Amino acid sequence: MNFANRPVFWVVKIIIIALVVCVLGLTSLVSDQAENDRDILSTSMLSENGPSISEEILNLNSLEKTFLSSDFYRKERMLPLTVTKDLKYFLAYKISNKSMAKDNELVLIGMPRQLIDLYLVDLSENKATYLGKTEFIINQAWSEDGQHLALVSHKSVKILDLAKRSLAEVPMQHETDIYNTNWGLDNRTLYLHRDTTPNYYAYDTYSKQMVKVRGRFQEGDVVYRGKASGGILTSKGERVGIANGLYYGEAPEKQLFTGEVTIHDINDGRILVSYDIDNPEGGARFTLAEYDLKTGASRVLYNEGNLHTKWKIFKASYLKTTGDIIFTTFKLSDISVKYSLVRIEPNGKETVTEVPSPLYTVTPGENFLHFAVFKDGESCIMNTADFKFSDPGLQQADQKSEIRDLMLHVLYIYGSETPKLDEFKQFFINTYDPIPQEALENILLEVEGPKYWQFIRQEIGKNVTMTLKLKDANRASVILNGDYFRGPHELVKISGKWYVTGFSTWPESKARNDVYRACTRFIDNQIKTGKAEADFNRKRDQDDYVVRTTALLNKMRTQSSKIEVGEIELWAMSDPHRAVNPDAKEARVKIIVTLNDGSTEKLQGYFSRGDSGGTWVFKGLGKLSTGLFPK
Template identity: 20%
Template sequence: MVKLKKITFFLFLILILGGCTHQEVKEGQVYVVKDDDYMEEQVGDILNIEGRIPFQKYVNQSFVDQMEIDQILLTIAPNGKELYFMERIETHDFTQVIKGNTGEQVRIIRKDITTKDQKIVIQNIPFVSKVSWNIEGDMVAFGGGGILTIYDRKNENTIMKEKLAQDNITNFFWSPIDASKLYSEQQDLANGSIYYLTSQKKVEAYETREETYYKGKLDSNYYYGTKWDLGNGDIKTVILDKQGKIIKALNSGRFRDAYEKSLVLVGDGGFGLFYIKDINNSQEVITLTEEYIYDVKFIADGNIAYTTKAEDIEANLFYLNIVNNSGRQLKKSKVYGGSIAVLPDGKTGYISGPQWQQVDFVEAKLITDSLGEEEELDEIKDIYKGIRGAMITLYDFRMEGKENWNNLKKYFINTDSPNQWAYFDMENIFKEKVDTSFTGYYAMDIYLKSYAMDSGGDRVSVKVSVNTKHSHARPMMLDYALELIKSQGAWYVTGFSTFPYSTEENKIEEIVKETVEKIQMGKLFSGKLENQNITIGQIQFWLRGLPRLASNVESADAVKVFLQVNNQEKQEVYKLVLEKVNQSYWKPINLSREDLSSL
């Protein structure tokens, strides 16, 4: 009887296991295979593989010869019958970018190699810096500027355009076993959304149990992936097989590109570029830079091209860096853009920007090495220089703790009629204590939101949006309202959130006058400044709850007023703060000589 029970249990177990192995696998449902007896191989384990060279040899030079002016050959279809070109769409939208990657738009053109027939298949997307085909060779993904576009060449249409546009996608890779599955990466998510194209389903990062995403190809059997440790948040690059089994753990960081047995990784938030020459010696890491990486690519001969911000404070430029396969720098040139498009053979590339610049990667040089005139309208070119200089001076202190007094004098000024004291504001900001434990590298984008020149042509009001990424902090976006004035041929920032020509400013000025009279009479703040000679200085609009400067006057719920107190012994500056109670009543809440840079 006992023996019969054992046999019955054994048969039952076989049925259960057999049923599990034949369970239907549904698209869009994530299945995680765990092998309890499997342990990740250590970093020192040797993989006897050569890797792959990611470039295509042209059958003949006519592929490149078929490129027209303002066209870039992006990819050759796996069937060898079609070419895909990127072509610039003429626009002046890049003038809205004061600092950062310009916003040029492109179209993708498909060309039949035999018939020479051409067709525009994609319109109005950013400069494309990465192209990848799925395993069937019937869908191709184009990525750049945070936008991913997928084209189905069989059905001749784009797929999931609306859902893809919802995410800022910084990197992507196809599944090695599912032709309709694509993994994505976002700025703040190493493992982002997963897209199932046949079912048009998007699976968010928090919805999946997959801890490892495919990111690149090592050879026909092995792939690179990014493993996200849900416990401690660590991001590590690993080597996987097609079934998702981790074969080898490499290093912390996000995978970016590979060539034979070499790869490059970027650090947290895109800061830092790390080169591993041989996956079998992954503990030997060459740090190429600790700055923010806008783009990085392997190029011909296993050399590396990458872009960082240029040091020129007044110009919107980048550095193109080319290093050899030993990590030694071959070339560093100023260029217009931060994105790199590498032609299929890896020997030539183009840099994004208002003017596309061709690069000879074999000779490690720009075809046009000198920069021409900046593609900015003459009317605002000098204003942009002033804005760049002022905001970089401000953020160099906020982000890196740098006090640049020369730039303070170069880009800021105090003016009268009306009183605007941006120079004085910056002097007090420089007196703030900066937590040096959080200082580090940062990257900045500045976008123009609005622009209004006065009739005299020597004053301008602008609103800008400043997006920053920091090596030790989360990304941040702030809007600023700036007043600039032209003096001796140069433009200076003279006011932050002063709105000198607004109706609200005129109303507040009258309220401030009445408040100062009460202060002089000893009716407010316990008689502080009673009978003193007080001159009203700058009036500035704030958001009290945050607190920060108001980017538009209508949303302000507090004002800070500088009062200049004159007596025989010395001249002192106080700040008077009024809080908005309702549309007709502003309540005085503070009068102080301390912390003049804050509310």
């Protein structure tokens, strides 16, 4: 990611190097954040004076205190979310009594699901109008004319029509996590952004149509991104179908960034942005930074520090009354996931506070941070005067679930650089009833080769949910939602404890049964009769693989007393990874051979079928190894 104003940027970089010792002195890091490659600078590095406190935020702060002294807050327990542009109405909310406990149990890492009731409050009339329910608000944005308010929550965007006192849902063409939104200058176009993929949708509120989706932006399209320091921020459509870059001002605009940039917040002439930097060695490095429009300087607030990383910041904001920057992130341990609020003061001092979840709202006057929680009915309010919770007993609302705890342990192992043998045996097991499933054997094979383990090791990101199906009291299926090398997990409960026993084995699926029958037929009709061996002998190209396979087939035919089908895993070779649904086109099959001397050998067969389905056919054979399929 390059800054357009390179001379200023490089001057700042030189200053950074010269003052690195001072920077370290100004930066206070806690131990659980030490692995992050940070470069937190004093705001004086960006400009001589920090952003001044605007008259608008002072008015909001004063107005909010009036709300907090009213019965709407004291008795009804409503919290202000935002204020109309004419300062006449508060949009307020309170936690709904409707439970989302079952939904939250499926969140391994991420924002909690919590319903709220929305109200439009007129303090002068002492009146509250009920607007409806939605989930806890991630982000909101007023239209330029102040007549419409967009509200972003879990996989949902709603629009409040102030005149009609009504909420309308924005129809999503695909279920996706929207992070924030902003309105166009025309007061009718709503732009929707994901946190790592901005300019994802453009929605026309008049026609109620999604007029642009990612991949369909054209050259000449302009995406309005907000106002800062008296100018507008925009992105532009490109030939590849996306709206890219970040520009400032009217034509000729000044390009601030190339690529995809998400704006988290704006404070006077400063913008809080995130973007990714491509590494020459491969992968991307996600970065949170502050950019000063007045000087062209920037400072990195957070980056992952690895080549292959997942974005780990949930939300970032300015506190305009103090000049602080705050953001939430997480750390996964071997026993739990912990969420943190990172606060960076104007002098560069950083403090980290453990919080119940990464999802928060800032009240319009910035007196409180309100955190959503996983536990029904609870509420966690942090006072920004001292950054302490008003009720310390509610700081942590831990989720208790045996299966959820198991999968958190499993995630931690998947992300470990050097996992330990005893860790695997605590959470993985081999079972053979009703079918062979050997998760423990498979993962031990994978970790035997350090290079292979590093190749498949998972970077655990900030949004990990699971799909759970309880089959009976002692069996369950879990699918990790996302791009995971091991998505589907078969679970078994033995002596009161849950274990992972299979990866993508799909015990009840037709595909698994079809592979079993195909392999059984191949053993009886091809291996035992010598036909498979003869077919390989007739191959024109007698390379090492053909020679080795022929030898294995001969040994199975001439030196075995029994050949059985063992564990079957369904795979998707396009990525490759274990198949996340039973409609797979590839399968890895373990074949157990009992030799005449009583010993056993375990081989690995590869079966596949065409894209249109059809018959499973034999494609390869080899010794059991971490390799995906025999070569």
